[in-house]
Amino acid sequence: MGATALACRECGRRYALDPIFVCEACFGPLEVQYDHGDLRGEALRTRILSGPASIWRYQDFLPVQRVPEWDLAPGYTPLLRAERLGRTLGLNNLYLKNDTRNPTWSFKDRVVACALAAVRTFDFTVVSCASTGNLANAVAAHAAKAGLRAVVFIPTGLERAKVVATSAYRPTLVEVEGTYDDVNRLCLEIGEEHRWAIANVNLRPYYSEGAKTLAFEVAEQLGWRAPDRVVVPVASGNMFVKIQKGFEEFQRLGVIPPHTVRMTAAQAEGCGPIATAYHAETDTVVPVIPSTVAKSLAIGNPADGPYVLDIARRTGGAVEAASDEETVDAIQLLAETEGLFTEPAGGVTIGVLRKLALAGAIGPEETVVAYITGIGLKALEAVESRLAEPVRIKPTLASFEERVLQLATA
Amino acid sequence: MAVRVRIPTPLRQLTNGARLIEVGGADLAQAIDELDRQFPGIRARIVDEQGEVLRFVNIFVNERDIRFLGGLRTPLADGAEVSIVPAMAGG
Numbered sequence: 125m126g127a128t129a130l131a132c133r134e135c136g137r138r139y140a141l142d143p144i145f146v147c148e149a150c151f152g153p154l155e156v157q158y159d160h161g162d163l164r165g166e167a168l169r170t171r172i173l174s175g176p177a178s179i180w181r182y183q184d185f186l187p188v189q190r191v192p193e194w195d196l197a198p199g200y201t202p203l204l205r206a207e208r209l210g211r212t213l214g215l216n217n218l219y220l221k222n223d224t225r226n227p228t229w230s231f232k233d234r235v236v237a238c239a240l241a242a243v244r245t246f247d248f249t250v251v252s253c254a255s256t257g258n259l260a261n262a263v264a265a266h267a268a269k270a271g272l273r274a275v276v277f278i279p280t281g282l283e284r285a286k287v288v289a290t291s292a293y294r295p296t297l298v299e300v301e302g303t304y305d306d307v308n309r310l311c312l313e314i315g316e317e318h319r320w321a322i323a324n325v326n327l328r329p330y331y332s333e334g335a336k337t338l339a340f341e342v343a344e345q346l347g348w349r350a351p352d353r354v355v356v357p358v359a360s361g362n363m364f365v366k367i368q369k370g371f372e373e374f375q376r377l378g379v380i381p382p383h384t385v386r387m388t389a390a391q392a393e394g395c396g397p398i399a400t401a402y403h404a405e406t407d408t409v410v411p412v413i414p415s416t417v418a419k420s421l422a423i424g425n426p427a428d429g430p431y432v433l434d435i436a437r438r439t440g441g442a443v444e445a446a447s448d449e450e451t452v453d454a455i456q457l458l459a460e461t462e463g464l465f466t467e468p469a470g471g472v473t474i475g476v477l478r479k480l481a482l483a484g485a486i487g488p489e490e491t492v493v494a495y496i497t498g499i500g501l502k503a504l505e506a507v508e509s510r511l512a513e514p515v516r517i518k519p520t521l522a523s524f525e526e527r528v529l530q531l532a533t534a
Numbered sequence: 535m536a537v538r539v540r541i542p543t544p545l546r547q548l549t550n551g552a553r554l555i556e557v558g559g560a561d562l563a564q565a566i567d568e569l570d571r572q573f574p575g576i577r578a579r580i581v582d583e584q585g586e587v588l589r590f591v592n593i594f595v596n597e598r599d600i601r602f603l604g605g606l607r608t609p610l611a612d613g614a615e616v617s618i619v620p621a622m623a624g625g
Contacts, residue, residue, distance in 0.1 A: 134590070146620040148544040151579075151590035153622065302597075309594060312619045316542055317553070328622060411601050425592070425599065427621045 126158040127187035130329055141187070143246045143321065145328040153427070154329045156187040165378035169348065172340075172379075176200075179234050179337040185373060187333050188241035194270040198233030199337050201225040203345040203493070208461040209474075213481040217491040219351070221342055222464060224499035228265045228289070230258035231338060231363070231497040238334035239323035240266045248321035250275060254311035255324075256304050256359070256420045257286030258498055263323055264293035275320075277311055279304045282419060283467075285502040303414065305424050335363045339370025342493050343380050350375065352490040353386035353441065355477045357469040357497055358398060359421040361428030364389050367495075368435050386490075387441035389432050390476035392418035392468070394448060398429045402443035407433060417448040417506050418468035420498060442485065446475030454478060455500060455507055465500035473497075537565055537610045540617040548576045562595065563606040565616060580618065581606070590621045 130139040134152030145154055163171070168184060175181025179199035180190040202222045210218035223231040236259065243251050250273045253263045260276035267274035274295035278287070279302055291297055300307045315325045323331050343350055350371050356364045368387050374380045391399045394416030401409045409429030414422035426432070436443045446454065451468050454475035459465045466474070477494050480486050500507065515531065517523040539555045549555060555572065559565030563585075570577035581587055585606065593600045594617040600608050610616070 145622060146542075146544060146590070148547070151544060151588065151620050153590070305599070306597065308622075309592070309597070309599075309617070309619055312622060313540065313617060316540070316619075325622065411599060413602070425601075425621075427590070430589070 126160050126184055127156050128159045129157045130154040131157050143242070143248075143326050145326050156329050156333055158185070158187075160184065160377060163377070168377060168379050172344065179237060179334060182337050182340045185333075185336060185340065185370075186238060187330050188238055188245060190237075191241050191244050191270070194240055194244070194266070196227040196233065196237065196266055196269055198226050198237050200341060203342060204462065204464070206462050206494075209458065212457070212461055213478055214488050215481055215486060215490070215492055216488050219342075219346075219491070219493045220458075220462060220464060221338065221493055221495045223338070223495065223497050224464070224466065228258070228261045229499040229502060230262065231335070231495070232258045232262035233266070234337050235259075235331045235334035236262040236266050236323060239263075239321075239327045239331040240270055240272070242327050242330035243272065243321045244270075246321065248319075249273060251321045251323060252276065252311070252314075253323040253325075254278075254304070254307045256422060257282045257290070257502070258420055259324060260295075260297070261286060261290045261502075264290045264295040264297075267295060268293040277307050279307050283503045283505055285504060289502060303424065304422055305411075308423075308425075332362050332366055335366035336370035336373065338363070338495060339367045340374060343371065343374050346491065346493075348380050350380055350383040350385050351493045352383075353388055353486065353492045355388045355390055355473050355480075355492065355494040357418075357421060357473045357495065358389040358391050358426070358432060358443070359395075359423040359469075360426045361389070361398065361432040363497075365428050365431045365435065368439070384439055385441075387435050387439045388476070388480065389436050389441070389443040390473045391443065391445045392416040392421045392448070392451065392472050393445040394418070395422050395424060396445035397424065398426060398432050399443045399445040401429065401433055402436060409433070416468075417451060418472050419503075420467065420469045421472060442480065444476045444479055446472045446479065450475040450479070452507055452510055456510065458496075459500070464496060466496050467498040467500050467503035468506045469498050470496040470500075471506070536612055537614040537616055539565065539569060540615070540619075542618050542620055544620070545576060545579055545618065548573045548579070559610055561604070561606070561610055562593065562600060562608045562616065565610060566606070592619045592621045593617070594619065 132147035395414035451471035455471035
């Protein structure tokens with residue numbers, strides 16, 4: 125294992141690999157540090173290729189060890205060539221990273237697998253999280269597989285399927301009267317007062333490393349090269365930051381050739397504090413109270429906001445927002461052109477991709493990868509009212525000919 | 535006005551391990567000043583020289599983010615609960 129220490133992203137102070145997440149000196153976020161020894165380039169690629177078809181093929185770059193009996197084998201999801209959507213948008217090399225193809229149908233399985241492996245290392249018996257839905261679902265499932273108790277905290281008003289799907293694994297599901305930001309604050313306070321393993325709080329440095337695999341896989345699947353641009357949905361910004369870190373790490377260690385990836389962040393207009401700061405050309409992200417159909421992106425106070433701004437600007441990317449209307453349109457556009465049904469976070473991603481493409485902000489020959497992080501099936505409320513009712517006919521040829529025939533040739 | 539302040543782990547080394555401190559103060563700025571009188575040096579870990587809250591620190595008064603209230607000028611009623619929390623958000 126290559127992980128050696130934790131270090132503060134802000135002041136550099138180093139710590140042991142403990143279940144801690146914040147710098148004692150400056151409150152900055154802690155990040156895992158690695159020592160890869162002499163392993164570079166071809167040697168690392170060979171090791172990856174000999175690994176399993178899951179995030180664990182990138183074991184050399186992860187801070188925890190795979191626990192075989194706990195493994196739901198997340199990741200290594202399909203990278204789809206999006207020809208029909210690309211043609212619609214004037215993009216000739218568009219790809220979709222389909223993370224709906226995960227054990228609990230969202231990218232959260234990657235980060236939760238890492239958090240659970242950390243739980244094992246630190247010997248906690250209860251695992252917890254603050255979630256807008258997908259994270260709770262993943263924690264409940266992975267905890268069940270591991271035989272650990274799970275207590276997951278969600279705000280009120282989440283999509284029904286996310287609540288039901290999470291409950292199916294029989295965790296303790298706690299619905300907090302408030303927004304996600306309230307739940308997040310509460311879980312921070314719980315972590316301060318009690319010795320609990322909270323995946324996205326005190327296990328955060330280990331948890332968040334799992335998102336680097338979203339970059340690693342794309343690089344591998346493109347034939348060991350980085351794309352020109354990625355479009356990534358942004359709530360806290362943590363995944364966006366880790367995807368960039370993944371591409372940067374692969375380049376630094378010679379796994380792929382140097383190439384700047386234009387990091388493009390997609391936010392919902394109804395919770396777009398980072399997009400607002402980007403357009404205002406400022407560095408300060410002002411918190412908002414979210415109001416958006418994209419509930420999984422409803423984090424009004426994204427702590428990684430400044431990092432997202434910095435990365436988007438210096439890589440020649442962008443931060444853009446999509447309205448609720450554009451989001452739902454984009455869910456339908458993606459489904460109709462590529463046969464992929466995503467939840468609003470994916471709609472925000474495609475909505476922003478569309479906006480930028482139609483504005484001429486993306487070169488037609490750019491290799492672009494849009495990350496589809498969650499499945500539409502868990503957020504039916506977002507599109508239900510927009511969809512046509514089934515055609516109803518009697519079981520007769522006459523009824524068919526009257527009501528259906530023209531539709532097939534329309 | 536007596537208010538209770540929740541102290542996060544990184545600052546407990548300054549409060550001799552205490553996690554809940556009672557202070558007086560009509561507003562948050564005054565409460566922080568009072569905290570600093572009791573535990574010298576703690577103010578500098580919460581606000582910068584310009585008197586702005588440090589970037590990675592969030593402060594809540596009765597569970598509400600002070601950025602939606604009056605910032606450091608947020609008035610404090612008797613019995614109010616002030617929570618100082620590292621800025622870490624997101625799943």
